Amino acid sequence: MENNRKRPKKKKKIVKRAVIVIGIPVLIIIIAFSAMLTILASFMPSAAVSMVDDYKKAAELAGCTWQELVVYDTVRFHNDLEDVNPYLSAVDFMKMYYEIYKYVETEDGGYWTLVSSGTLITPESIWRWLRIPKDSDINAVLEAAGKYARPEFVVQFSPKELDDLIIEKKFTEEQIEWVDMLMTSGALDEMFGDVHDLPDYIDSAGTGYFGWPAPALHNITSKFAVARKHPVFGITRAHNGVDISGPGAMGSPVCAIDDGVVISVNLNGGERGINVRVQHNIGDDVWVSRYQHLSAAKATVGQKVTKGTVIGAVGNSGIGTGPHLHLELTYNGVLIDPLPLIK
Ligand SMILES: [Zn+2]
Structure with a gap:
């Protein structure tokens, strides 16, 4: 009787020990792995591949790289890209240079003379100059600029450097680190290239x-x-x-x-x-x-x-x-x- 009673106790002990010896390390590994995945996932852009296609098109219009545009939005919106419009974000990358000329008539014909020129570096100033609604996207900006294709105007666009843009937008030190991490890791190209x-x-x-x-x-x-x-x-x-x-x-x-x-x-x-x-x-x-x-x-x-x-x-x-x-x-x-x- 005594033996019979002891046996199940011993069995229980062995099972208990096995649970501790095998279970705890496995649990630790699972927790560590999922934590690592969560950390990684929070850093990586949440953009779907189909959305990256829009980023590629928008970046091409702005003259920046799509990687810069994706990273800019990823960090700026803390990885919440669902409602972000890449064609609007692309306007942030644009600098606009303009010249306005006036025709001066003279006895033997006339000539064009420069009246004013300037560089616009904020989207607000570009929208205002082109007289288009605030929050017009890059397609609307380029379309509006096309209307200035007349002798009295020169309108040119060039892209900003990402480094300059993040300073302009007052990114925090952590955000700048995040930008650097994404730009140098090559992960974007792996994911979407x-x-x-x-x-x-x-x-x-x-x-x-x-x-x-x-x-x-x-x-x-x-x-x-x-x-x-x-x-x-x-x-x-x-x-x-x-x-x-x-x-x-x-x-x-x-x-x-x-x-x-x-x-x-x-x-x-x-x-x-x-x-x-x-x-x-x-x-x-x-x-x-x-x-x-x-x-x-x-x-x-x-x-x-x-x-x-x-x-x-x-x-x-x-x-x-x-x-x-x-x-x-x-x-x-x-x-x-x-x-x-x-x-
Ligand atoms: Zn070079």
Whole structure:
């Protein structure tokens, strides 16, 4: 009898111990994992992919990048993007420059003379100048500006830098950190980018990524931005590549991003400065990488290189704002953003 009574007690104890030994760690893991997901989710934009398409269209009209526009709204509206209109937000990115001319008649004809000019940097001033309702979106702004296509007016738009805009909007330190986190993490491109539409961005070694062109440098100082022909007056701001810099940039090595053949070495490339181009044939696709603003080229035309071969040194030649590498990448002749493809 005694034994029979003890046995169930012992069993209970073992079960209890098993629950503690296995259950608690599992519970801790589950809690930690869901907390991590919650934290991550709260930082990431809640925009649906279909909404990002609108952001892409709106950004193209404003001349900024869609990433900048998504990040601006994500942080500004604390990730609550459901009722946000990207076409309205895009107006915040616009600067408008105008000139007004007057025709002066003279005996032998006449001439146009400048009466006034100015730059408008707030949406309110742009709406007021164009005499359109407050909260008109970017389509309405451009349409209204189109009506000024007359000899007595010049109206041009250019995009603001995101860095300037967040200062203008008095973002807090935490908000600025959030902006930086989103802009540098690459997560936006992973989530919403066109990267995956490229048929074969696999490098020759089959790793799926090209190599990082400046192994000593890790700061992205300027991103790729597509040239935008303005529908009315044709002002554009394009950045055809990605700028990479960092401490000790000057003279640090520049490496071929993949196996290929050097197709040009230009020691006097004007704005581009000293620059080298490498062609990479991958399958039926032709990729060309171009490395600009070098302080020295360490390659010759026709030279075969492999991924990581040093082909030059980072510099400040041509037009630049300090030593950095400007990397351009074309895919079958089309300029594309190299950043999502290099690692
Ligand atoms: Zn550049």
